[in-house]
Amino acid sequence: MKLYDYVLSGNCYKIRLLLDFLELSHEKRAVDFFPGREHKSDEFLQINPLGQIPVLEDDGAYIRDAQAILVYLASRYDPTATWWPVNDPSELGRVAQWLAFADSITSTASAARLHDVLGYDLDVAQARAGAHRLFRILDDHLANQELQGFNWIAGSNPTVADIACFPYVALAGDGGIELFYYPAIQRWIRRFVNLPRFKLMPGINIFD
Amino acid sequence: MTLDTFTRSQWYAIGRLPDFDGAEAKPVRLLSQDLTVSDKAGVLSVNDADGRSLLTQIRYGHLWTTLSDTPRPLYDMPEFDEPDRRLVTAGGVGVRCSGLRCVENFLDMAHFPFVHTDILGVEEHPSVESYDVSMDAEKDEIWATKCKFFQPMASAAASGGQITEYKYRVPHPYSTILYKTCPIRDNVWDLVGLFIQPVEEDECIVHSFILVFDDENTDTGLLHFQQNIFLQDRMILENQVPRKLPLDPRWELPTRADASSIAYRRWLKANELQWGVALFNEAA
Numbered sequence: 001m002k003l004y005d006y007v008l009s010g011n012c013y014k015i016r017l018l019l020d021f022l023e024l025s026h027e028k029r030a031v032d033f034f035p036g037r038e039h040k041s042d043e044f045l046q047i048n049p050l051g052q053i054p055v056l057e058d059d060g061a062y063i064r065d066a067q068a069i070l071v072y073l074a075s076r077y078d079p080t081a082t083w084w085p086v087n088d089p090s091e092l093g094r095v096a097q098w099l100a101f102a103d104s105i106t107s108t109a110s111a112a113r114l115h116d117v118l119g120y121d122l123d124v125a126q127a128r129a130g131a132h133r134l135f136r137i138l139d140d141h142l143a144n145q146e147l148q149g150f151n152w153i154a155g156s157n158p159t160v161a162d163i164a165c166f167p168y169v170a171l172a173g174d175g176g177i178e179l180f181y182y183p184a185i186q187r188w189i190r191r192f193v194n195l196p197r198f199k200l201m202p203g204i205n206i207f208d
Numbered sequence: 209m210t211l212d213t214f215t216r217s218q219w220y221a222i223g224r225l226p227d228f229d230g231a232e233a234k235p236v237r238l239l240s241q242d243l244t245v246s247d248k249a250g251v252l253s254v255n256d257a258d259g260r261s262l263l264t265q266i267r268y269g270h271l272w273t274t275l276s277d278t279p280r281p282l283y284d285m286p287e288f289d290e291p292d293r294r295l296v297t298a299g300g301v302g303v304r305c306s307g308l309r310c311v312e313n314f315l316d317m318a319h320f321p322f323v324h325t326d327i328l329g330v331e332e333h334p335s336v337e338s339y340d341v342s343m344d345a346e347k348d349e350i351w352a353t354k355c356k357f358f359q360p361m362a363s364a365a366a367s368g369g370q371i372t373e374y375k376y377r378v379p380h381p382y383s384t385i386l387y388k389t390c391p392i393r394d395n396v397w398d399l400v401g402l403f404i405q406p407v408e409e410d411e412c413i414v415h416s417f418i419l420v421f422d423d424e425n426t427d428t429g430l431l432h433f434q435q436n437i438f439l440q441d442r443m444i445l446e447n448q449v450p451r452k453l454p455l456d457p458r459w460e461l462p463t464r465a466d467a468s469s470i471a472y473r474r475w476l477k478a479n480e481l482q483w484g485v486a487l488f489n490e491a492a
Contacts, residue, residue, distance in 0.1 A: 007432040008439060030428040034435075035224060035299025038428070116302055117442070119413065173443065176304070202439035 001026040004047065004055040006033035008117075010110055010167030011066040012054040013201050017163050018070055020197045022077050034118050066106075067099045070160040082157045094154040095161040102164035105134055109168040112175030113203075124176070131177050135185060138165065142184035151191055158195060166192055167201070174203040209409060211239060211275070214479040218380055219282040221270040221403035221415050224297045228252055228271060237407045239275060239483070269297045270403055270415060283349065283379035285419075287399055293419050296430045300405065300413040301438060305445045306484040307382045307404035307412035308453035308476070313445055314384045314402055315376050315468040317357050323440050326360050330369075333358040341471045349379035350475055352468040363398060364433040365422040366391045378472055381481055382406055393421050400434070409484045410451035414438065452486035459488055 003019065005012045005028045019026055031053055032038040040051045048055045048064045055062055056069045063069050074084035085091045108130035114120040115127065145152070153161045170189050172179055179185055192198065193206055200206075222236050222245070231252070233244040242257045254262040254273040262273045268288055287293065303310060313319065317336045320329030339355040355374035362372040375387040375397070385401035398420040405413040418434050425433075455473055476485070 007436045030426060030432050032428045032431060035227065035297070036428070036431075116304075117439070119300055119302055173446075174439075202436055203443050205443065 002029055002057040003027070004029050004031050004044075004053055004057070006031050006039075006053050008202075009033060009053055010113075010171050010201075011052075011106065013167045014066045014163050015054050015056065015069050015073070016199070017166070018073050018083065018160065020199055021083070021163075021195065022073065023197065024073070024077055067102060067160075067164050070163055071099075074160050083160050083163075085154075085157075085159060091155050091159075095159045098153050098161035099164050101134070101138070102161070102168075105131065105165060105168045108134060109172045109175060109177060112177055113168070113171055114175075116175045128175065128177050131172060131175070135169065135172070135177075135179070135182050138169070139182040139184045142188050146184065146187070151188075153188075158192070162188075162192065170204040171201070173205050179205070209483050209485075212480055212482040214476075214481045215239065215381065215406075215483045217274070217276045217278070217280045218382065219265065219272045219274045219279055220382065220405055221268070221272050222254070222405055223271055223300060223415070224269055225252075225266065225271060227299075238273070239406055240408055241275065243273070245271070268403070269295055269417060283347070283383070285385065285399070285401075287397075287419055292421060294422055294427065294430070296418050296420075296427050296434065298416045298418070298431055298434045298438070300415045301435075301442065302407075302411070302413050303442050303445050304411055305448055305451045306410050306453050306486075307406040307414070308481075308484050309445055309448055309451070310402060310404055310412060310414055310441075311378065311382065311384045312453065312469050312472060313441055314386070315352065315378070315472060316466065317355060317374070318466075319444065320357060320359070323444055324437055327437065328359050328362065329357065330360055339467065341467045343471070343475070347379065349377060350468065350471050351378075352376040352471070362388065363391060363420065363422075364425045364430050365420070376468055378468075378475070381476060381479075382412075390421050392423065396421060406484060450486040452484055454486045454488070456486075456488040459486075 003015055003026055033053060038044055039053050045051055047062055054066055054069060055064050063072050071084055081087055108127050111122055112124050112127040112131060115122050115124040150156050152158045169185060220238055222238060228234060228245050228247050231245050231247040233246055236243045236245055244255050246253050252264060252271055254264050256262060264271060264273050267282060321331045321334045337356055339352055341352045343350060353375045356371055359372045360369040362370055373389045377385045382404040385399055387397035387399055390396045390398045400418050403415040407413055416434060416438060418430055455477055
């Protein structure tokens, strides 16, 4: 199994997290996303015509899109079926719903980070405002979950929904987005970083 | 704050050469001024907002420019001409603090175990042994030598923990270079350095490079190692208050471990550097 990886990418970090959580042996192929833009090279476009990372190569097939890779890995390699809870349709529905939400976080919070860290030319005020709108929704949701005794986005166990939402929320400070106003998100981040086999990525501020 | 002579008279790296391929008046910000870079048939030119053409030179994998008509010469790094070395340029990373703060952080070994945990330091070995700091009066630059630190993974080529010996060099208010023991060759130094582009007094873009002997890692592997380390620094840098560099001794008390930082601040003061410096009376 091979992960096309960029060390500063939150979307690649999602896959690294799940590979570690599931203790799956794999190799990494470092992609020069910045400054080399290797993901837009002809060679890489053969692997993913969208020109995006991460890509996972497994059993001769290429899987693209961070959320799709999470679903694939959890479905295939998690014998407990908790990360992608196929045996509980209502929980599965909630997980899928928050996977879509994670994509919106990428297009806002991650965009602000690309602007601030790597100098991408985009409307950073709009990106930050969009991120704050989503974080308010996530913070309310996590607070409600806590009131019902649930520590995680979709229920009592961490799922791929938590992994999909975690990186660009936890890295928001890199893009000038303060998490100060989101106490339930801060508590959720603390729980997340204490998961077994969790590995930190630079830019993540642990609130303690 | 107006631009002081020392700051104004320097050359500044504003990007890697490939960053300007086919550029047509590509905007670049330097020292609170809007500049543009253009690529005409492979020749790069830099203009200021009034259309004045600025001096340029291409060195160390980057395009350099200056606001001065009579700049101080750019410092020499003869290692760039040595065969077999590999140069990896890591691209510009934006940081919301004075570039002077980035230089000072780079010189500080005390943060290794806590910021670069299990890579450049381990929490069990936090102490910084004393080292020598000297001024090269002829070249007007600072050297910190005989720096030693236990590092579990000193570079991408390292296969285990080692006592790494370091030398630090500050030849320019916004540049600093680290010379570190090469893990795979005797009696040579690997170089890691920062060319900082001061954007505003409290904002900068850090262009970094590594120039190493390494038979094992791909260029992209080296790049990832370097960028990972720098992003760890970036978060610390952005949390420093104030964002400009305090030079007033009433403000921050350096300790012995900060000998290179003391020398750096003293050197900036001796050269009457003001741009990017926090004033004590602004503190309240």
